[in-house]
Structures are given as structure tokens and as C-alpha cells.
Amino acid sequence: GESVGLHLPTLSVQEGDNSIINCAYSNSASDYFIWYKQESGKGPQFIIDIRSNMDKRQGQRVTVLLNKTVKHLSLQIAATQPGDSAVYFCAENGGGSQGNLIFGKGTKLSVKP
């Protein structure tokens, strides 16, 4: 079936560097995408979202890029901090008709001091 996948399962970066987490999606009907951050033992928290009529959206220190041509989503974190260490999931809505988000496996981000 349709699924969301991530290119890199783990990512280690130096504090202060920029981080880029990638995601490939396969459901061309998806028109809404979200990035979540999950800290150990907690539920996922919303970071940023983007709709398919946009190709870029910026938040505080985070930017999401959407390339519909190659079905690719990325999350950029500027000036990565130790508190950014977590697992990051991308999710797509599969067009929304099925009523649930489809999650990727996640990327674990480790920030080295």
C-alpha cells in the first residue's frame, strides 16, 4: 500500500549546525503534510505543516520544503540545539478521504555538544 518513508533512520549533528531530515511519500493524493517531534517516552508534538499548494513554509528555526514532482518532503532545523534531539516523523494525509494520517518510520536526531 501507500506509505511514507524516510531516507535516513539516524542523523548526528554538531550543536549549532543546521540539520536536514528527509522524507519520501508515495501517495500522490496527499495534500497535507506534517512534521512531528517525539521525545523519549512522550507523544509526538506538532512542529510544522504544509499544504500541497505551497512548496516552502517557515517557522521558528524550522523550514519545511515540499517537492511534489519527486514526492519529497524535508525538514530543516537551523542552529540545531541539544533540545532538538528527538525522533522526527513526517506524516501525510493520503488526500484526507481516509480520515487518518500516515506516518513514516522516523529519523532519530542526535545533537553533539
Next chain:
Amino acid sequence: DGGITQSPKYLFRKEGQNVTLSCEQNLNHDAMYWYRQDPGQGLRLIYYSQIVNDFQKGDIAEGYSVSREKKESFPLTVTSAQKNPTAFYLCASSIGGRAEAFFGQGTRLTVV
């Protein structure tokens, strides 16, 4: 404060017993979801409900049951038919399929 609450945070169950996980939301969301997460894995959908008194099976519904008698509540029962129930269970709610899902803090179930 508005939010979604799961209880208990930790739950231990003996083999062969059914157990019910609680999920309550006061966000006035129509849709609610249950996901299972195994160590180092992503989220797998167990059941979801888009409206009161209606719910659909997700990808891994076998061994689980739910009810949606009230808009605010979506309890999940892990039955003895679930062969490997030890996992982290996450409940979420949203306005609908094109909107952000808000998550609870999870219940860690361990079979002893």
C-alpha cells in the same frame, strides 16, 4: 487547558487478561485515533473514529477493540487475542482528515 489525556501512563497486564486504555479529549474534535508504537519504529494505526458511534479498523486492528459512545472519549481494549501487546500506545484527535492530529502522552503497556 484544552488537550488530550491518556491514562494510565504505565500499565502491566498478565497474559490472558483484557485491559482498557483510556483516552479523553476536550478539544471538541470529531476524529480520534489509536496508534501503536514499538521500540525504534513508527506509528501504526489500530483504529480510528471520525464521528460518535462509528469507527473503522486501521492496519493492525486484530486483537483490539474500541468504542465511541461519547465525542470526548475513545477507549481502547487490548484483548487476550492480541499476541504481542507489549508496546507504547498513542491516542490522537483531530478536526478531520486534512488537519493536524494532537497526541496524548501515551500509555506504555507491558505484559508480565
